[in-house]
């Protein structure tokens with residue numbers, strides 16, 4: 409049975425819900441969609457996530473991605489240089505805090521976010537992070553334009569997957585994503601739920617593998 413070390417939510421192309429693409433230690437991918445679960449055939453969700461991990465040589469002066477409005481449930485990477493950002497519901501500070509933190513984790517600097525969303529001059533980066541840690545991430549329930557209802561989730565997404573055998577520092581240096589937020593995201597990865605749906609008779613582990621792996625990998629150097 410594959411041991412998934414990280415997983416990613418991918419919107420279904422029909423716009424109804426999301427599938428979870430997971431990666432194991434050897435770099436193999438699986439998906440929660442029927443095509444992968446029942447036929448073990450590579451699906452478009454896996455292809456999409458794979459495309460995000462193609463190694464692009466980067467130096468430390470990487471360009472901040474451009475933010476464009478999109479019909480998305482939460483901040484998502486469209487390609488190497490562009491982020492899709494959901495439209496903000498009117499006067500919802502919790503949703504705003506989530507977008508701020510999601511942009512930070514994708515490498516957008518706080519001063520740019522402050523400018524973009526006209527945040528109060530006294531607002532601090534850590535305040536938004538603390539808010540989301542405490543209350544969860546506020547996102548849209550669906551991608552349907554007419555459905556603007558919101559939900560709160562406690563799982564965080566990584567902006568892009570780790571490469572096989574890549575450690576936290578290497579990931580940080582390759583991508584430029586902030587170490588503190590990557591660490592937080594790893595501790596709160598969405599659970600790979602599709603193991604239950606496969607035909608393997610092996611009982612489920614008591615805790616999601618991705619969570620355990622993430623904890624073991626990051627705690628020693630980051631705990632105060």
Ligand SMILES: [Zn+2]
Nearest residue numbers: 439441451453
């Ligand atoms: Zn799939």
